[in-house]
Amino acid sequence: MDKVLCSVATRGRYFTTLPLVLNAIINQTKLPDKLIIFDDNDDFQDMRKEMIYQYFFQMLDIKGIPWEWRVAEKKGQHHIHQHANLAGYDWVWRVDDDAVPEPNALYNLFRWTNTNVGAVGGSILTPPYMPDTSQVTGTIDNINSEPNIQWGFIKRKKEVEHLHCSFLYRAGVHDYNLGLSRVAHREETLFTYGLYQKGYKILVVPDAVTWHMKNPQGGIRAETNADLYARDERIFNNTLACRNNTVVVLNCGRGDHIVFKHILPLIKNPIVFSCYPDIIPGNTIAEAINFFGDLDQWNIYKKMDHWKWKDSLDSAFRKLYL
Amino acid sequence: MIIIAPYAQQLRTNKENPKNYPYWKELIAMIDEPIIQVGIEGEKQLVDDFRKNRSMEELSSLIQTCRTWISVDSFFQHLAWDQNKKGVVLWGPSDPIIFGHPENINLLKDRSHLVKNQFLWWEATEHQNERFVKPHIVLEYLKE
Numbered sequence A: 001m002d003k004v005l006c007s008v009a010t011r012g013r014y015f016t017t018l019p020l021v022l023n024a025i026i027n028q029t030k031l032p033d034k035l036i037i038f039d040d041n042d043d044f045q046d047m048r049k050e051m052i053y054q055y056f057f058q059m060l061d062i063k064g065i066p067w068e069w070r071v072a073e074k075k076g077q078h079h080i081h082q083h084a085n086l087a088g089y090d091w092v093w094r095v096d097d098d099a100v101p102e103p104n105a106l107y108n109l110f111r112w113t114n115t116n117v118g119a120v121g122g123s124i125l126t127p128p129y130m131p132d133t134s135q136v137t138g139t140i141d142n143i144n145s146e147p148n149i150q151w152g153f154i155k156r157k158k159e160v161e162h163l164h165c166s167f168l169y170r171a172g173v174h175d176y177n178l179g180l181s182r183v184a185h186r187e188e189t190l191f192t193y194g195l196y197q198k199g200y201k202i203l204v205v206p207d208a209v210t211w212h213m214k215n216p217q218g219g220i221r222a223e224t225n226a227d228l229y230a231r232d233e234r235i236f237n238n239t240l241a242c243r244n245n246t247v248v249v250l251n252c253g254r255g256d257h258i259v260f261k262h263i264l265p266l267i268k269n270p271i272v273f274s275c276y277p278d279i280i281p282g283n284t285i286a287e288a289i290n291f292f293g294d295l296d297q298w299n300i301y302k303k304m305d306h307w308k309w310k311d312s313l314d315s316a317f318r319k320l321y322l
Numbered sequence B: 001m002i003i004i005a006p007y008a009q010q011l012r013t014n015k016e017n018p019k020n021y022p023y024w025k026e027l028i029a030m031i032d033e034p035i036i037q038v039g040i041e042g043e044k045q046l047v048d049d050f051r052k053n054r055s056m057e058e059l060s061s062l063i064q065t066c067r068t069w070i071s072v073d074s075f076f077q078h079l080a081w082d083q084n085k086k087g088v089v090l091w092g093p094s095d096p097i098i099f100g101h102p103e104n105i106n107l108l109k110d111r112s113h114l115v116k117n118q119f120l121w122w123e124a125t126e127h128q129n130e131r132f133v134k135p136h137i138v139l140e141y142l143k144e
Helices: A018-026 A051-062 A077-085 A105-110 A187-197 A226-241 A254-261 A285-292 A300-307 A313-321 B024-030 B056-065 B075-082 B135-142
Strands: A004-010 A034-039 A067-071 A091-096 A099-101 A117-121 A158-160 A167-170 A201-204 A210-212 A246-250 A270-274 B002-005 B035-039 B050-052 B068-072 B088-091 B105-108
Touching: A004 A018, A004 A077, A004 A105, A018 A051, A018 A091, A018 A099, A034 A077, A077 A091, A077 A187, A091 A099, A091 A105, A105 A117, A105 A167, A117 A187, A167 A187, A187 A201, A187 A226, A226 A285, A246 A254, A246 A285, A254 A313, A254 B075, A270 A285, A300 A313, B002 B075, B024 B135, B035 B056, B056 B075, B068 B075, B068 B135, B088 B135, B105 B135
Parallel strands: A004 A034, A004 A091, A034 A067, A117 A201, A246 A270, B002 B035, B002 B068, B035 B050, B068 B088, B088 B105
Antiparallel strands: A091 A167, A099 A210, A117 A167, A158 A201
């Protein structure tokens, strides 16, 4: 049976919605294999001193759910999600600290998983806002022209191209963009669309409702700097602009470029960013950083390290790009 | 004529690159054949004919004229492979299965000398002579 990590990123909600979220997780009909609470608060407080949390921790122990309260890096929730993504589980159920899942949410998300699926989301309801989502496509092309399909009741399974807020996803196959600002505007859209681009199905499914108790106070996106939102939006738009290309970023050595030269002809519609244009012509690495914010998802050495790679560099490039 | 590419990339810390072969002087003394050294400005000159800072095109042309070549694990072994010219690669801490090409003669003393994590910066690894094969072993393969 695939293992599921439940990941909760929290900030500023110790005594508002976070206890509701934890209670909802503990009372799922399908329990996660582990719970990690990533505490991104500026002023960390030890919740072991709080009665209600003491009960939660005991309930987790009694139900046999390993749990961890981890102090986060205060770089934004995308960094937190990336830690969860690489924690070694098959799936990660990411739950926002103001998003309260109904008891059958994880069960009904998980039962749709298979080898072709990259992520599964349910309804994320934010009363009183209940738009009509019956005609929503869920495609990336329509992201700015239609409401998110998860904002309404989902009546039947549907394939889409992106998800938002809370969902279950296949871990370790696509990276969060760590070049986004602390606001991490569009982070989940970029992430789930990245899974979609890798060929995995992105599903919305019925009977997996989460109540989004949107709280203007606190929250992992508690930033008001408009420049940060604008910067993240630019990265998002640049990524979409390349959606019909295979983005190739060679931020590596000369020898690596020579090896990659033999793979480049096999790549469909590549757009190349290169360190050594005399070997592989392309845009510069500075342009890539400006365009995408962060290049780790193309860092072949980080990838080989993560994959515990034992095969050739040539094969690693093939795994990354083909 | 034999080309030698004796040095891996200079480290940012100026420490010796752990991939550098320690017995070049002895090896060169055993080779009875013209040798051309390739590399960059600042590297130690080991033979009379040292061609520095050559472009990719110039190096590729030179490779085509040699009988064979000897290199450490550097970009040169990839370039020569790209030019379909078989040569000898002298391995130490890096893994020829990952970074080498089976078309070459990959001389690794022992896999126990490989660093555990192959994907970190080489600054973190100390240079150790005992990782490398001795020159007389290289000479045997050079005759092939």
